[in-house]
């Protein structure tokens with residue numbers, strides 16, 4: 024399902040995976056304290072082991088896995104090699120991956136990031152990558168084009184889960200719209216006509232309260248997946264998911280890292296935690312799909 028080169032668009036593959044497993048993405052965030060709790064060293068071997076154990080426990084059983092690149096990068100080239108192995112294992116298990124790299128740069132550099140994370144044959148490519156639109160949405164063109172050509176997807180930061188994001192994302196641009204509303208409108212343009220779901224998603228934190236309404240961000244019009252971090256460790260639960268996303272909740276892919284990984288390292292405990300979390304988000308979002 025997630026083999027590189029497949030041309031079934033990411034949005035369609037993700038919609039099928041969400042229907043099958045529930046709308047939950049489990050983040051693979053091997054940070055120092057978690058490694059310690061799992062009895063693993065805080066080095067490249069430790070992040071490799073944690074990542075592979077998560078894939079072993081959850082591969083084929085959740086809609087998506089989201090390795091956070093920084094936790095691998097902080098261990099240098101051997102950390103990157105560990106990320107490559109984790110991505111390969113997820114691919115082999117048939118589980119979609121969102122590579123959480125949050126890249127964004129001017130066109131020629133963005134092209135190189137797109138090659139790294141979205142091209143067939145790249146060892147760092149997953150099924151989708153998180154990107155930042157704050158050098159201008161148009162600067163993402165190389166990634167938008169390569170994702171479309173390879174059946175992969177993007178998650179564009181829109182209304183992030185951290186409180187500091189509001190200073191940029193709620194600001195009003197020269198067209199009178201908030202930055203968040205404008206990012207959402209441009210994603211919607213790329214997803215127009217796609218069915219069941221476009222491949223240009225947004226990141227909208229489950230912790231943002233009424234920020235979508237307050238900024239005029241039309242989530243229902245996006246027609247793409249809405250990656251919703253903030254569930255679990257950052258405090259968002261069922262009520263927040265239902266409130267934040269309103270009529271767009273059928274397109275939400277809730278994301279939890281620490282909230283699930285804290286149940287490890289035992290594989291069956293991890294699976295039980297992921298299933299519990301998936302059931303909770305499914306029931307919070309049920310009315311929308």
Ligand SMILES: O=C(O)c1cc(=O)[nH]c(=O)n1[C@@H]1O[C@H](COP(=O)(O)O)[C@@H](O)[C@H]1O
Nearest residue numbers: 091153183184226228252256257279280281
């Ligand atoms: O793009 C993301 O995944 C992301 C966006 C955002 O607005 N907030 C956010 O927390 N994230 C990521 O989601 C994960 C949240 O981890 P937990 O709080 O442990 O579930 C981290 O990897 C963050 O980098």
